[in-house]
Amino acid sequence: MPEEQQNLFSGEELAAQTSDPAARIEALRREIEHNSYLYYALDAPAISDGAFDSLMHELRALEAKHPELIDPSSPTQRVGGYVGEQFAPIQHERRMYSLDDAMDAGELDEWLGRVEDFFGEIPPLVCELKIDGSSVAFTFENGRLLKAATRGDGTTGEDITVNVRTVRDVPLRLRDEALSAIRDTEEPIELRGECYMPKSSFESLNAAAEANGKSGFANPRNAAAGSLRQKDPQVTAHRDLSTFVY
Structure with missing residues (x-):
């Protein structure tokens, strides 16, 4: 070690x-x-x-x-994160936040109390599983992918556009149905989501690394983040990444 x-x-x-x-x-x-x-x-x-x-x-x-x-x-x-030096920085127009943790039921009750204090009541809540990957902001202009950035420190992210373009389920051009829902297509729009690696792909990636005498990734989350931050986009292209846009 x-x-x-x-x-x-x-x-x-x-x-x-x-x-x-x-x-x-x-x-x-x-x-x-x-x-x-x-x-x-x-x-x-x-x-x-x-x-x-x-x-x-x-x-x-x-x-x-x-x-x-x-x-x-x-x-x-500050928001957790690190802005590396190998990619150009991108300033987020609006800060990208990370999720807060609740370590036990008591902390969850405290959060509910803060919500109730703010709204005057507890509004309807939606619970969902967290997709654990790398947060990405996608910017589209005239319906075409203009740039993609990591969350970084929440204020400044890294330009990973070249690598993101290799992820197959990221649209390089928005479908007509999506464009018709946007009032002014001349203005850039930003979509935020998670780029992740399915567990089966993570296991295969680590198995291949082990077979070649190399170290694998600690978990799928880091495998996704590491794949997006490759200096060679061809490496990213050969990683099985998926995205979920919120």
């Missing part, structure tokens, strides 16, 4: 290492930043999604308890 990955702690282990709130908060921030870099920049996570969520949960709880220690550079103060 690389030296940089040897000193990884869970939230509970970090809490045991120090009892000073400021020191614990700083330790959590550094650990989250390190793992965010491994996940988003290198597509090589060193801990599970659950362990990462626990770190974030611990940090949010401590900052809520000690608001005087909140810093603008804290991982809790």
Whole structure:
């Protein structure tokens, strides 16, 4: 295991290492930043999604308890993500958010309470399974795909247009039925969704990598993100990716 990955702690282990709130908060921030870099920049996570969520949960709880220690550079103060250097940056016209986590029924009840406070009542709710891949913003102009960008840090994403054009279920031109529903086709429109890798394709990809003596991806989510961020679009074209546009 690389030296940089040897000193990884869970939230509970970090809490045991120090009892000073400021020191614990700083330790959590550094650990989250390190793992965010491994996940988003290198597509090589060193801990599970659950362990990462626990770190974030611990940090949010401590900052809520000690608001005087909140810093603008804290991982809790921005949308999770990493803007790499190998692709041109794209500024999102509207911020792209990530989903909040509820670790238990109590946190879900708290969320429902906030919803009720905002609306005055709890409105009808829709629940659906999360498609776990890479969030992508697709921009169409005059019905044709103009550009595609990752979420990045929520404000600035990466231009992955060339790679996205190789994903077969991404339309390079919108169908007439879709265009007829748009009042002004002269104005660019943005569609947001998820680009993901089906589990069967993920298993086949890792099996092929193992057969060639190479390391595979940790999970389908990272396989999708890594496939979209290939320097050679031909590599992306040979990956079995699918999209779901919201």
